[in-house]
Amino acid sequence: MSKELIRLRDLCMAYDDELVLDHLNLYINDKEFLTLLGPSGCGKTTTLRIIGGFTTPGSGDVLFDGVRINDVPPYKRQINTVFQKYALFPHLNVFENVAFGLRMQRKPDPANPRRKVKLPEEEIRERVLEMLEAVSLKGFENRRTDALSGGQQQRVAIARALVNRPKVLLLDEPLGALDLKLRKDMQIELKRIQQQVGITFIYVTHDQEEALTMSDTIVVMDKGSIQQIGTPEDIYNEPKNAFVADFIGESNIIDGIMVRDQLVQLYGRQFPCLDSGFAPSEPVDVVIRPEDIDIVPVEQGQLTGTVTNVTFKGMQYDIIVDFRGFKWLIQTTDHSPVGARIGIKIDPDGIHVMKKSRYSGLYGDYSSFSDEYDELDAVEPEEGGDEA
Ligand SMILES: Nc1ncnc2c1ncn2[C@@H]1O[C@H](COP(=O)(O)OP(=O)(O)OP(=O)(O)O)[C@@H](O)[C@H]1O
Ligand SMILES: [Mg+2]
Numbered sequence: 001m002s003k004e005l006i007r008l009r010d011l012c013m014a015y016d017d018e019l020v021l022d023h024l025n026l027y028i029n030d031k032e033f034l035t036l037l038g039p040s041g042c043g044k045t046t047t048l049r050i051i052g053g054f055t056t057p058g059s060g061d062v063l064f065d066g067v068r069i070n071d072v073p074p075y076k077r078q079i080n081t082v083f084q085k086y087a088l089f090p091h092l093n094v095f096e097n098v099a100f101g102l103r104m105q106r107k108p109d110p111a112n113p114r115r116k117v118k119l120p121e122e123e124i125r126e127r128v129l130e131m132l133e134a135v136s137l138k139g140f141e142n143r144r145t146d147a148l149s150g151g152q153q154q155r156v157a158i159a160r161a162l163v164n165r166p167k168v169l170l171l172d173e174p175l176g177a178l179d180l181k182l183r184k185d186m187q188i189e190l191k192r193i194q195q196q197v198g199i200t201f202i203y204v205t206h207d208q209e210e211a212l213t214m215s216d217t218i219v220v221m222d223k224g225s226i227q228q229i230g231t232p233e234d235i236y237n238e239p240k241n242a243f244v245a246d247f248i249g250e251s252n253i254i255d256g257i258m259v260r261d262q263l264v265q266l267y268g269r270q271f272p273c274l275d276s277g278f279a280p281s282e283p284v285d286v287v288i289r290p291e292d293i294d295i296v297p298v299e300q301g302q303l304t305g306t307v308t309n310v311t312f313k314g315m316q317y318d319i320i321v322d323f324r325g326f327k328w329l330i331q332t333t334d335h336s337p338v339g340a341r342i343g344i345k346i347d348p349d350g351i352h353v354m355k356k357s358r359y360s361g362l363y364g365d366y367s368s369f370s371d372e373y374d375e376l377d378a379v380e381p382e383e384g385g386d387e388a
Contacts, residue, residue, distance in 0.1 A: 002029040004066075004368055005167065006051065013224075020046055022224040024060070028202060028217075029286035030167075033194050035203045037211040039247070044204040046171050047221075051202060051249075052081050080166040082174050084155035088145040092193035095141035098128045098159045105164075128257020131159040134193055151182045157194065168200040175210070187213050208248050212236065220244050241354055245287045246363035252328045253364020256286040256353065262351055267303060267324060271346060275353035279365055285354045287364070290318070290331040292350030307336050320366050327366040 006028040013021035021043050028034050036044040049055035050062060053074035061068050069077060088097050102124045106116035106231040132138050135155040143152060154174060161169055174190075175183045191214045194201045205211055211218050212232040220227045220235060220243075239245035242253050259264045263275035264286060278284060300303050308327065309320040316331045321342065336342050 002032065004028070005030040005032075005064065006202075007061075007063040007066075008047070008051070009061040009063065011047070011050060011057045011062075013043070013050070013055070013058045020224050021050075021057070024224070024226060026219060026226065026229065028168075028200060031198055031200055032216050033191065033201045033203065034212060034217045034219065035205060035211040035215040036219050036221060037205060037247075038227075039206060042221040042226040044206070044221060045172055048081075048172055048202065048204055049064060051168075052079055052170050053077050054081075064094075074151070078167040079170060080161040080164055080168070081170040081172070082157050082161050083172055085177075086154065086174070088153060088156055088160075090146055092145070092373050093141065094132070094137065094143050094145060094148070094156055095128055097145055097156055098131055099124050100160060102127060103162045127163055128159075131163045134162070134196055135159045136189070141201035142387075150178050151186055154186060155189070156180065158190070162193075162197055162199070166199065168202060169194075170202050170204075172204045173206070174203075175205075183210070190214065211239075212248070220247060222247075238352060239287060239354065242285050242359040242363045243357070243359075245285075245352075245354065246359075250290050250329055250331075251288065251364050252288045252366070254286045254288065254326065255361075256284050258282045258284050258353060262348070264351060269302060271302065271351055272348045273351040273353060274348050275351070278353065278355075282354055284358060285360050285364075287352040287354060288328070288346055288350060290329045291316075292346060293330045293332075294345045294347075295330065295332055295334055295336060295342045296345050298341050298343040300345070302343060302345050304343050307338050307340045307342060310336070310338055329366045331384075 004027050008024055011021050011024040012019065024047065036047055038044055046055060046091070050057050051073060051351045056070070062070055063230065064077065068374065088101065090220055092100070094241060101121050107119060109115040109117045130137070131140065135158055137152065137155055140152070145156060148156065175186050178186060187210055202378055203214065215232055217229065218232055218235050219229050222243055227237055228244045235248055239248060243254055245251040254266050258278035258281065259265050259270060260280055262273055264271050264273050264275070264284065266286060305321040305323040305328070307319050308322050311318040316333050319330050319332060319336055321330055323326050330344070
């Protein structure tokens with residue numbers, strides 16, 4: 001069903017001797033919603049600009065439908081872009097903003113195919129109204145664009161890009177300027193538009209929640225390299241390394257040793273897990289999500305620790321628990337007060353084992369989170385040994 005539409009082959013890009021894209025390899029399927037996700041400066045916009053034809057890569061190829069398009073200028077690619085600062089024309093109304101691209105177009109004259117003529121007014125009108133309907137702006141044709149809300153302006157920008165019927169739409173942090181509530185609404189709206197129009201979206205964001213909500217495929221990038229490609233579920237449940245685990249959602253990342261297949265050792269204790277394929281006694285990074293930890297009476301715990309901080313979050317409590325000096329985040333609906341000794345249990349499927357990487361040891365400890373709260377609350381951390 002899914003057919004490859006775009007392929008990036010071994011893309012490298014450097015600015016002033018600094019490598020900003022480091023051998024990027026990626027394919028994008030037709031009608032896919034693919035998101036480039038990563039921290040500021042990781043190369044998302046650069047990648048998007050190369051696909052759009054606004055930047056020429058230092059080396060490597062861009063293929064469209066199997067054809068190399070490195071030298072094809074932007075306006076000849078079947079690709080349109082919605083930039084973060086989507087400049088609408090303030091002197092034109094909504095209809096004319098969307099119609100703009102169509103008024104520029106010429107097509108062969110049916111009477112004399114060697115001559116080029118403007119699109120007929122009737123066709124322009126039909127296509128603009130169809131697009132306005134798709135972005136839920138029917139009836140707004142005559143409105144000035146400065147008399148629209150941020151979300152409505154954003155939808156005009158999207159209609160304007162889609163009316164040319166590109167095969168691919170590139171969107172660079174298009175919701176960055178909107179407030180949180182509108183952002184959430186527009187995420188759902190964008191996904192709906194993409195499915196209704198049935199085209200490929202390549203979307204850039206540094207917001208992991210946004211990426212998880214909208215994407216078919218997420219590409220996690222750091223420092224010009226792809227760290228992982230997968231569905232939102234893959235990326236969340238099976239992060240490849242500590243960087244991905246930390247960037248997507250909240251994660252406790254603990255040093256472990258793989259005893260054998262499906263058995264990992266943490267803090268000298270053995271925990272059944274589902275992972276296999278590691279060498280005997282291989283050192284590993286172990287991810288345990290805060291929501292996968294059950295609090296149990298101390299005597300039943302696989303580990304025991306001391307609560308050092310509690311934050312009420314509405315749906316749940318975020319509690320920080322000290323296990324021999326390493327602080328974990330646990331999300332729970334049960335209240336455990338600061339200073340309480342608790343036991344925890346983790347089901348085998350709540351444990352995810354990863355290979356050691358250059359990101360090992362950099363992420364996944366909640367000590368600083370806890371310290372900040374400790375200072376705010378002036379709560380003395382509990383003294384006393386922890387015989388986990
Ligand atoms: N025209 C340029 N000249 C020099 N350096 C550049 C240029 N464009 C981008 N860079 C650098 O390349 C790196 C990647 O930039 P890019 O804009 O692709 O990042 P990004 O992932 O989109 O970040 P953000 O989330 O902040 O938009 C950055 O270090 C940036 O400073
Ligand atoms: Mg950017």
